[in-house]
Amino acid sequence: MNHSSDLISGAATAATGTQTTSPEPPPRRRLSRPERERSIVEGAVKFFAEVGFDGDTRELTRRLNVTQSLLFKYFPNKASLVERVYQEVYVGRWNSYWEEIVADRRTSLQERLVRLYTDYAKTALTWDWVRLFMFSGLRGEAINQRYLGFLRSRILEPVAIELRAELGLPGPDRVPLNIQEIELVWGINARIFYFGQRRWIFNVPLESSVEELVQLTIEHFIAGANVLVPRIVQAQIDAAPAHAD
Template sequence: MRTKPDPSAPAQIKTSDALPAPARRRLSGKERERTIVEEAVKFFAEVGFDGDTRELARRLNVTQPLLFKYFPNKASLVERVYQEVYVGRWNSYWEEIIADRRIPLQERLTRLYCDYAKTALTWDWVRLFMFSGLRGEAINQRYLSFLRSRILEPVAIEMRAELGLPGPDVVPLDLQEIELVWGINARVFYYGQRRWIFNVPLESSVEELVQLTIEHFIAGARAVVPRIIQAHAGAKPSPPG
């Protein structure tokens, strides 16, 4: 005896009538490359530059040969990470504010380093920089050389101008003057180390700490820079203005 279908029962959907799974969008070459770079930044910041590209490919859900289609070797990928994080995030405003003598130097430096900290004290920036130094990658040397020419030497020159001292065309910059400015960067970067390396929270805001750092630098430079120039030039410099 045939059983009549129950009209109240839900209709059975035939397999042939089921909706197909949505097609996975195929990434363009540029999109794929961008995805690889973004994941590589996170990957190396997490595990360091000894991280295996096989693991990176697994995280990207691609094959290693596909990874090497865009970056022929690990060194080229590390280079791209450097360009992405350190060159790509450089802000020309930092160089412009240093040279703007309409603003007192202490205020200029406070603005500069408060803005710089927003970029340089991030998780990936700090950790990549530390891993690079530990592994002997060239990222540190290249970036620090770039930083010296774009920030440190200009700040040293502006410090002389602030004090009414001879410019570098009269008395060349002394290494000790540049070391003084290095002290600002070292101290600011340490705030990032405390957070992202040592996991020790800051007890004041970064802005407050930067302001204190710059005040400390200016006060010390007023006492020390004239003496450095005097020793370097072999003659007494003009008195501070």
């Protein structure tokens, strides 16, 4: 080995007084209050989706690199933080366009439902959406009940009404919706959500695209509903007490 070149290089460095040092990192920018709150909420969504709602806030603050006192400055308790997670994921990601699709009678109901659930799946089949929903149900949080009640009034009951209209059946003003009709529509959502469970809970990949699976799901629903819904509505009409003229 030739040590002379190393010695010369070292002597030159000593003579010039230059040293190779890493540049100092830029100072961290102080976050504004809205930015800090947004950072906490985004971190809480990821944290609870990973570990569940039993996750400890101390561990959350450690991951966020903030103090507990700072966390509680924005959210006075864990319940308020969980409520914000619900608002962020389930209310904040709701798209009113889905309701418009259901009501648009310029196309068949089957076409509308394919459009609706293809777009809805982009939101409802994400990692955090599916896992938070499952953890909420297991822990008994109110997230599930509140969201499902919201879903029923905004999508399921309107779909049941549109199905009657497409089949030429009496509207709910003449014959109230039957719980069996709504349960049929629940079946669409249950199947769509199962695709998310397979991917994010069971770690079983889907063997077809979500678009193809939605198409099959809706075709299956329409085929069955065309037979069952007229029977359900007629049974309700037959069971209604006769009115005297």
